[in-house]
Amino acid sequence: GAGVSQSPSNKVTEKGKDVELRCDPISGHTALYWYRQSLGQGLEFLIYFQGNSAPDKSGLPSDRFSAERTGESVSTLTIQRTQQEDSAVYLCASSRQTRGFSPLHFGNGTRLTVT
Amino acid sequence: KNEVEQSPQNLTAQEGEFITINCSYSVGISALHWLQQHPGGGIVSLFMLSSGKKKHGRLIATINIQEKHSSLHITASHPRDSAVYICAVGGSQGNLIFGKGTKLSVKP
Numbered sequence: 001g002a003g004v005s006q007s008p009s010n011k012v013t014e015k016g017k018d019v020e021l022r023c024d025p026i027s028g029h030t031a032l033y034w035y036r037q038s039l040g041q042g043l044e045f046l047i048y049f050q051g052n053s054a055p056d057k058s059g060l061p062s063d064r065f066s067a068e069r070t071g072e073s074v075s076t077l078t079i080q081r082t083q084q085e086d087s088a089v090y091l092c093a094s095s096r097q098t099r100g101f102s103p104l105h106f107g108n109g110t111r112l113t114v115t
Numbered sequence: 116k117n118e119v120e121q122s123p124q125n126l127t128a129q130e131g132e133f134i135t136i137n138c139s140y141s142v143g144i145s146a147l148h149w150l151q152q153h154p155g156g157g158i159v160s161l162f163m164l165s166s167g168k169k170k171h172g173r174l175i176a177t178i179n180i181q182e183k184h185s186s187l188h189i190t191a192s193h194p195r196d197s198a199v200y201i202c203a204v205g206g207s208q209g210n211l212i213f214g215k216g217t218k219l220s221v222k223p
Binding site: 033035042043045048056058059091093101102103104105106107108109 | 145146148150157158159160163165201203205210211212213214215216
């Protein structure tokens with residue numbers, strides 16, 4: 001693929017429902033990051049996958065949030081029992097090397113709206 | 116205090132002006148990234164640097180490791196440069212820490 005692909009691009013869900021967001025990183029990229037951006041706000045770190053090492057989950061805002069990644073492939077971010085404050089653009093980025101040593105490539109994001 | 120501070124928060128310039136955006140950080144870093152986000156658009160990586168200076172077209176990025184400071188310069192600014200510019204630092208733990216961004220508006 002040419003770049004980082006995220007799906008869906010838009011998701012509207014009812015409060016209390018579960019949602020799953022998907023990120024396809026660039027092939028061969030070891031590092032994968034999930035961030036979210038609320039309206040008018042900066043980027044908020046959620047989780048970071050670094051190759052085969054344990055992921056850094058320190059940014060996940062609550063136990064309703066979880067993410068998985070198998071090897072260096074696709075990652076999914078799951079939000080259970082969604083709340084209105086979960087509404088944001090969820091961004092995924094990947095890079096060839098870990099620890100920020102190589103350029104970042106961002107997906108176009110998934111705009112999540114919880115009604 | 117935020118670990119990554121950007122200034123100014125908002126910047127309005129006239130076309131053709133020389134623009135400087137600053138980024139200061141308080142953590143030990145592996146690399147520093149400058150990113151650009153157009154309104155309603157995605158985020159694009161402009162520079163990644165760990166020392167010295169890089170230039171790409173009208174954009175120049177510098178970093179001073181000792182002073183923990185980086186600057187992004189835009190020469191001969193143009194309305195299409197209007198965007199949010201974000202500084203991000205790669206920390207020793209591997210994660211990236213983002214500044215809150217500088218919103219630049221270049222008027223024709």
